[in-house]
Amino acid sequence: MRKERGLLIVLSGPSGVGKGTVRKELFSQPDTNYEYSISMTTRKPREGEVDGVDYFFKSHEEFEQLIGEGRLLEYASYVGNYYGTPLDYVNATLDAGRDVFLEIEVQGASQVRDKVPDGLFIFLAPPSLSELEQRLVGRGTETNDVIASRCLAARDELEMMNLYDFVVENDEVHLACDRVNAIVTAEHCRRERVEKRYLSMLKGEY
Numbered sequence: 001m002r003k004e005r006g007l008l009i010v011l012s013g014p015s016g017v018g019k020g021t022v023r024k025e026l027f028s029q030p031d032t033n034y035e036y037s038i039s040m041t042t043r044k045p046r047e048g049e050v051d052g053v054d055y056f057f058k059s060h061e062e063f064e065q066l067i068g069e070g071r072l073l074e075y076a077s078y079v080g081n082y083y084g085t086p087l088d089y090v091n092a093t094l095d096a097g098r099d100v101f102l103e104i105e106v107q108g109a110s111q112v113r114d115k116v117p118d119g120l121f122i123f124l125a126p127p128s129l130s131e132l133e134q135r136l137v138g139r140g141t142e143t144n145d146v147i148a149s150r151c152l153a154a155r156d157e158l159e160m161m162n163l164y165d166f167v168v169e170n171d172e173v174h175l176a177c178d179r180v181n182a183i184v185t186a187e188h189c190r191r192e193r194v195e196k197r198y199l200s201m202l203k204g205e206y
């Protein structure tokens with residue numbers, strides 16, 4: 001029997017929509033079965049953020065070395081900092097048959113789409129642009145200038161939602177989590193059906 005590779009789940013969307021909140025809620029649920037891929041970034045840690053838990057915090061030079069060595073599945077420069085996904089971790093985890101969950105911005109998601117076309121791509125959408133801005137302001141982690149840049153970037157990012165397999169509205173965190181879980185479960189069922197049919201065809205049953 002072939003060992004099934006894990007599913008690569010990509011949750012993306014504009015800054016402030018609630019990707020981190022939804023991801024943390026999903027990972028606090030005892031039956032969640034995905035592995036979270038911790039990203040690398042050159043951004044400075046926010047208060048309370050821990051190296052190796054929230055991100056692997058890197059210097060600009062260290063990050064560019066990782067790029068040069070081809071050790072990132074994807075990376076993006078986002079509002080003045082680099083962010084990227086460690087390739088070895090993702091491959092090893094998928095090869096072990098475990099699902100990997102990426103929470104990344106849209107440029108990176110489109111690179112992953114090119115490299116892993118059979119991934120599951122979910123766009124998290126805000127109820128409105130004004131609600132998105134309110135969430136960034138309410139989070140209180142960025143200066144007004146950075147909030148303005150992120151809101152500007154969001155207008156372009158929202159245009160990319162039609163490139164995703166699914167759009168999930170983050171109106172309420174628990175509803176958004178239920179929707180993400182339902183999408184992943186349905187995708188696993190679909191893959192199982194395809195795999196069974198493939199094996200039956202190999203046995204000459206079709």
Ligand SMILES: Nc1ncnc2c1ncn2[C@@H]1O[C@H](COP(=O)(O)OP(=O)(O)OP(=O)(O)O)[C@@H](O)[C@H]1O
Binds near residue numbers: 018138171173
């Ligand atoms: N459904 C929701 N309703 C109201 N507020 C929310 C909801 N989801 C998240 N928030 C709030 O919105 C703010 C931004 O959320 P979060 O940091 O998770 O966004 P993000 O998409 O991960 O942002 P970034 O991409 O900048 O890391 C936080 O203050 C969070 O508490």
Ligand SMILES: Nc1nc2c(ncn2[C@@H]2O[C@H](COP(=O)(O)O)[C@@H](O)[C@H]2O)c(=O)[nH]1
Binds near residue numbers: 076107108
């Ligand atoms: N392309 C990637 N984007 C990433 C990655 N890790 C996080 N992110 C996204 O960056 C922005 C800003 O994050 P913040 O922590 O500074 O608010 C946000 O949209 C994250 O989802 C990554 O590895 N690659």
